[in-house]
Amino acid sequence: MLLGKVTETARSIEVMWKAGLIPFPRVDEGLFALVAMRKIGPFAAAAQVAARRAPHAVGLVDDRGPLTFKQLDMQSNALARAWESRGIRPGTVVAALCRDHRGLVLSMCAAGKLGVRLLLLNTGFGRGQLADVVMREKATALIYDQEFTQLLSGVPAGVERYLAWVDTDDVLDGIPVLDELIASTDDRPVPYPERRGGFVLLTSGTTGTPKGAPRERTSLFDSAQFLDRVPLRAGECTYLGAPIFHGTGVSQFILSYALGCKVVMRRRFDPEETLRGVEENRCTALVLVPTMLQRIVDLGPDVLRKYDTSSLRIIFLAGSALSPDLGNRATEAFGDVIHNLYGSTEVAVATVATPEDWRKAPGTVGRPPVGCRVALYDAHGRRITRPGVTGRVFVGSGLSFQGYTDGRNKELIDGLLSTGDVGHFDEGGLLFIDGRDDEMIVSGGENVFPVEVENLLVERPDVLEAAVIGVPDAEFGQRLKAFIVRAGGSDLRAEVVRDYVKSNLARYKVPRDVEFLERLPRNATGKVLRNELA
Template sequence: MLVGKVTETVRSVEVLWKSGMIPFPRIDDGLHALYAMRRIGPFAASALIAARRHPKDVGLVDERGPLTFKQLDLRSNALVRGWQGRGVGQGTVIAVMCRDHRNLVVAMSAAGKLGARLLLMNTGFSAPQLADVAEREKVRVLVYDQEFTGLLSKIPGTVERYLAWVDDEDALAGHEIPVLDELIASSDDRPVPYPSRRGGFVLLTSGTTGTPKGAPRDHTSLMSSAQFLDRVPLRSGEATFLGAPIFHGTGVSQFILSYALGSRVVMRRRFDPEATLRGVEENRCTALVLVPTMLQRIVDLDPEVIRRYDTSSLRIIFVAGSALSPDLGNRATELFGDVIHNLYGSTEVAVATVATPEDWRKAPGTVGRPPVGCKVALYDKDGTKITRPGVTGRVFVGSGLSFEGYTDGRHKEIIDGLLSSGDVGHFDENGLLFIDGRDDEMIVSGGENVYPIEVENLLVERPDVLEAAVIGVPDKEFGQRLKAFVVRAKGSDLDEDGVRAYVKAHTARYKVPRDVEFVDELPRNATGKVLRNELT
């Protein structure tokens, strides 16, 4: 056990050194980074490290233009002092409900320097969801963009409010809500001392089946970055286009990594596929971070539009957050080359596996292998470990980033020290992992087990199908039957019989959906996950 741990640590250090995160031979700088991470958390520490190492380099580009790492650091200092002057201090729960822009980044960093507890709110929340989460997490300060004002009706007046982004200054007349830009401009931006206790931060689950749960990230380490960098070759001093929202685990992890590497982060408040390609070209981005629905919108652009932009700088298209279908990954590979890196993880387990472009070429649809510091195992319903390839089992994950229980006291199942991801999957003969679906989405139809993702992936392989979702609905004879929701491509004449015939020709008879409904679009949350509870 000890030998394995030492070997893992040595390998992690090697990965971090190769990426440029550990600045050998400046060991003192590396130790300073480790100390900052422990005292003020990953957001503030990565920003502080970047400001120290690369003060004049551009650290962020948004709609308002560029900011250097030093400018971002000074703005967060000023916000800390401004908040302290208003009675916001260590231990305060600060929630942010913002799209991706400079003041979200500054607020996150300031919360760490303050020793406050940061809660990242989903911009797709409804008013009741926002109020429920704010009450459960004991939010005292809410930072939000002006566009979300209408969702705050159920938030108590005792919660202090701050505007991070203003679209219409005229609408502020008669209101006394502080604006972050004004508070920052009127405050001292000198360095602030470290808090006596780190505040930590909380990510929220997607909430596709109810009120989102809080997954705290109180234990983070610079060494954990090796879990990403081991199989995703990000390098120091490059540029990343962050399409995935920061409130999501995918976006926030890659934001922290990019800053810790001293790399420029390019972001936009709303995702636009063509603007993304333009941003990649203008900033010579080497990495593009997306959820699968964003990648889908890019590859669905007219080929002439795609050819307008020089994306040859891209070495990495990092995709995570939901399943990447073999068809979509292959189409992206044809357009951009061998750059697809498909990460599998969750809010709770963080990183589980990563598929490299080489893995994807061998086995489209795979989520790859565990990187350094991660372990993945499969278990059957009785808790017995599955070791044979091709056998589906429940996925359990172990890593230094796994959470230690939800904020409401509940936890995920644990076997042999590994945490349940809630998914089922199988390994192939080469040790590559495939996710077959959610454990709770398995459908039993006439005694046969069916996972919807297999039928969904089959349907989207058709050029006349843009999207598909499959669910189980009650059936008197078989217990459950499959129902498919299909989004047709423009001009398609595909009908219900055509869908059924196609599935029947390519898979087992019991996997053919009896019901087919054509829809204009699938209901999705802000990170692209299908809201299956809205499909009936």
Template structure:
């Protein structure tokens, strides 16, 4: 590695100043109380971003509510003390720094307390996807050398093939079995005094979606408070507000926004399962300023219709934060009409974390955009020969540099890099204003009769039809053209639509070679727990 250049040092210094300004604007840089700022940095570095943030929030305001779930509310002080007790109980049972703790839980206090306790012990936490099948869970647990398994009672049967682990129940809906202790029981029987800091934070291990095989583990060891600026630069979250967390916490979107909300001392409202009307009710009841969703959740809220949505006072919302998969222009526009200029569309991945964010102003100017990189992020496009693309409206492979990016999968593999940037696996283009658009996955491009087609463009046109609720497009083998387009369409309740009308709608809006030859109607699209379409299930 070469010596740092003067230009490189200056660039990093400017970026640090910009980051500090962003943190100050959000209320995270307690100027002139530099002692509090230093204490926050030390706590985060010792315990990790989540456990460290909860400690600071409890110190800042011992009575502030940190979490609301279906069992009620917990203050930051209660979260801190109960996680102390859990950490001490686990330590007595042999959990040490480096012991891998896996959690398979819905969003509730048990999951949060497990994350906090593991952080205080320096134990890495593996966040398991509640939508995974039994073989995937078994394979991942073996590969990641899981020694402690925390799960909800409903997932017991999925975990039957995982051996050699200590099990704990985080949530039960009936009388728990005598042979598996509950978190509540061991917390009640343990001392809640603070623990000495571990040698280093344990960090989190997120999992890829696993749509093409066994999910890969992506560690997230980053603990710098400056990394928070990447989100806060373009998303106006503020200290002491309230966030409704619709996105699951095992997903990169959910856990990143949960940690950031805790760092801001916000009240975080969660539910075990997403329900669109209950979400609106929660936003209204707790006066939430931010709502964190994946696009299918936003679609389900919009499908309630203006009459139902109008029953709830959502005027407190300043931010609807959407990430995890593509947000169709039609969906974002409908949300803007109903909720105002609040859409913040984030683009990133499990590996690179945040890449770009579209603000409401960006969205109004160019619906469908994922915006621009925030402070600390860099996005560049490259062609198939590794040459950088700088002209607008030219599609290329997307590469991202981010302070929150991972450093490789747990199995030793990593993503392709160019010029220090990680490949996201997507292709996209910039417009003349520098706004990024994602055109699709680079492995989903359909070549039909020599023409390149990315499914997302056709899908976005399909959902603009007034009778279409959602749609997916894939390529299927064709003797004459190599591949032809096949559309899977879900029609809105009460609407009637036939294949000819679908094809005519696309023909009126896109080039002839982008019109699906085949159209199949479904009751719903197959999706994973974070709303991504399972294209391998379509044929």
């Protein structure tokens, strides 16, 4: 076991050195990065390291323009000092309800420098969800964008408020604005806090109030889990389309900063604006959730050809399932650049499919990178090793969380954490996710996972989106119901859908009910809200 750990560490170092994360032969810089990560966490440490390496290089481009790494570091110093003067202390919880922009980035860095626990809130929250999460996580301060003001009515009056982004001059009296606090405060370096604060991500919450998944300990070596199979390189440029409050966005933001990459972000995702941003900044990596990629590809070849995206080496996707059809269309449009990550808020990274994996087996989520283990188990906790056999997916890595903030945890087997998904390995060792364990439909004694039917349906050119759920049935227990978003101009009918599925899949996988919608209900990271469909 010790030999395996030493081998894994050596492999991680090799991966990080190749990416440019370890500045050999500047061992002193590497030591500084390790100490900073331990003392102030990944956000602030990444910003400090980048400011030392290339202070005058542009680190961030948002709707307001560029900021250098040095400006980011100094402005976050000022914000940390301003908060400290207002009573925000190490160990307290500060919540952030912000879109992607400099205010959120500076808040992340300042929280790390103070040893504050940062709670990243979903911008798709309703009023009740927001109030519940803020109170449950015991936040004492809330940073928010002005557009979300109306959602704050349920938040206790004792929670301090700070404005991170202002759209109009109509600002409530007495609410501090981050820009003003920064401009009026000393920006000297902040001493390391007595203890590190960490941060809290929230689960997707597709079936209720999301749970808090804290990240109190992260190591520089854990970055190898991404870099092993995703070839990000130092000094390049990342376009961050996925929101920072989600694991997909935050992980790639931290990693890009640690590599000294310029990060381009916009407060609101727009597919054509994303292509323009990639072209103007010569981005080498584009970070998205699959629904964003869908909107880009659906622009069509005439629009796609208007923009030079030849600089892209990586389209990084995570957050929800990438269908074979969408991945293939994106590969046709952009080349062999698809990197499909499978993981969760709780386990972080599980597997990554490289472009080579995708070419071999469209729909795969690939293999575990260095530092990760993936195993399948049956309902009785027995290990499944045969290819093609579906089982429950369990994952272990240095980035796996240690339990929710309410004290609960996921199921553990052999030191591995349940993802809540089921999947199978093929003969070549590539992993495929067959669906959520709790989404399995039992119809007439047969088990059906919706994703197989959904993937088949979206292969049709007259179908934009599809979701399949189980509904009660007196005879079969459950029957399948399909919800379909037609492509523009299509007059697709229910009987055509049923005949199509019947000619491609087993009879018990044919949806007996078909309903056509204008759009599928999704959360901010693109996951279908199946409870709303039900």
